[in-house]
Amino acid sequence: MAPLTSLSLAASYAEADRVALDAIAASRPMLRALVRARDAIQWPDRTLLHAGPPLGGDVPPAPILHSAAHAAVYEGWTPTFDAAIDAIRAHEILLAPAQEHNCVVPLAAVLSPGQYVQVVSDAAGRGRTIHAALSGGSGPAIRLGIDNPRVVTHLHWVNGPLAETIGARLGAPIDLAAIADAALALGDDCHGRTIEGTRLVVEHLAAQCAFDDDTIQRFLDTSPGFFLNAWMAASRCMLSAAENVNGSAIVTSMGANGRRAGIRLAHAPARWFTIAASTPVGRFDSGLSAADGLPAVGDSAVVEALGLGAMCMHRSDAQQQSLGAFMPAPPALLNDTLLGVAHPAFTHGTTLLGLNARRVVASRLQPAVALGVLDSNGRRGRIGGGIWSAPQDLFDEALTALFN
Known part of the structure; x- marks a missing residue:
């Protein structure tokens, strides 16, 4: 058999990417249940x-470290926060990437077996079932990474009264892509701004049975980001439909841990490629700057890998006004250049989905991710918000290692 020429190899790769993108376009993420993580x-x-x-x-x-210690205390693995810190440092309590276990977590959150998770599966049957905890809202949430004992109290409430209330109202599966599409039409970007997506989900839940607890209603009314965790799971579910397409460079995982940021590609979905993480550029609380911020952290970058968030910021006037000045390129240009497929669920605009590492390398454009910024010392929680631009070297390394 004659060896592949450069032209035929390029055509083969293009076909592989098309197959992977078509799988994403065929996916339909549905929120089906709320169960304990250990049962999922x-x-x-x-x-x-x-x-x-x-x-x-x-x-x-x-x-x-703080979030992990709180989770350990919540689980009853250690009696105190300080004992949990010691156990983690001694590797008596281990840490592992959520995305390697079909889960996603926001910012510095840590998922433990006793927490409830939202179960999101692909109605088309190809994507993985992905799990995400309920949002902690605007209270002392575990995603903020603060060293405050109220985090454990809040974990008990979120995974007690709140989970019981939400779970009792999850009857028929919720079509998360349809929610996201409607939210985009109303000014969300489905990452930095999820106000409308949250409202639509809460309305759906309330339609099953009205909320009779004022505390829970107030929590939902003051938690505009409540939809995000479910949409992160939906985004990873959709991306996972492209996994194991031989030769494809479509990004199927993306995230950061406060030290390193990484991606995984459809061709080799178990293999991480990583680079040192930097702190997002953006707006900070008075008296603070990027020097006070933790480098990029969170699995919410899967939303941008899908194509929403900062990659479709042109759909959200509020996000444009807040963070548009920090984008590495116009969001419409990033969307048109780096992403590859229209999804039939998105009917209210021309948003494309599916981040292609080959297009990143060819265009020399940096994919943009909207992220909250945490205090690097873990004391003040969220201190700002901004844009993290994924470095070209990350995509260069992945393509070189897999295809050269």
Whole structure:
């Protein structure tokens, strides 16, 4: 057999990417249930799940360390926060990437087996079933990585009264792509701004049975980001439909752990490619700057890998006004150049989906990710918000390693 020429090889790769993108376009993520995490996945012994690529056995940055300690206390693995810190440092309690266990977590959140997770599966049957905890809202949420004992109290409430209320109202599956499409039409970007998506989900839940607890109603009314965790799971579910397409460079995972940021590609979906993470550029609380911020952290980058968030910021006037000045390129240009397929569920605009590493390398454009910024010391929680631009070297390395 004659060897492949450069032209035929390029055509083969283009076809592989098309197959992967078509799989994403065929996916339909549905929110089906709310269950304990230990009942949803095969849980590793005394292990907590964090965002982004593996930490490699290193002690995590302070915000993730704090969240892990709170999760350990919540699980009853240690009696105190300080004892949990010691156990984590001694590797008596382990940490592993959530995305390697079909889960996603926002910012510095850590998922433990006793927490409830939203179960999102692909109605088309190809994508993985992905899990995400309920949002902690605007209270002392675990995603903020703060060293405050109220985090454990809040975890008990979120995974007690709130989970019971939400779970009782999850009857028929919720079509998350349809929610996202409607939210985009109303000014969300489905990452930095999820106000409308949250409203639509809450309306759906209330239609099943009105909320009779004022505390829970107030929580939902003051938690505009409540939809995000479910949409992160939906985004990863859709991307996973493209996995194991030989020769494809479509990004199927993306995240950061406060030290390193990473991607995985459809051709080799178990293999991380990583680079040192930098702090997002953006707006900070008074008296603070990027020097006070933790480098990029969170699995919410899967939303941008899908094609929403900063990659479709042109759909959200509010996000444009807030963070548009920090984008590495116009969002419409990024969407048109780096993404590859229209999804039939998105009927209210021309948003494209599916981040293609080959297009990133060919165009020399940097994919943009909208992220909250946490205090690097894990004391003040969220101190701002901005844009993290994924470096070209990350995509160069992945393509070179897999295809050269």
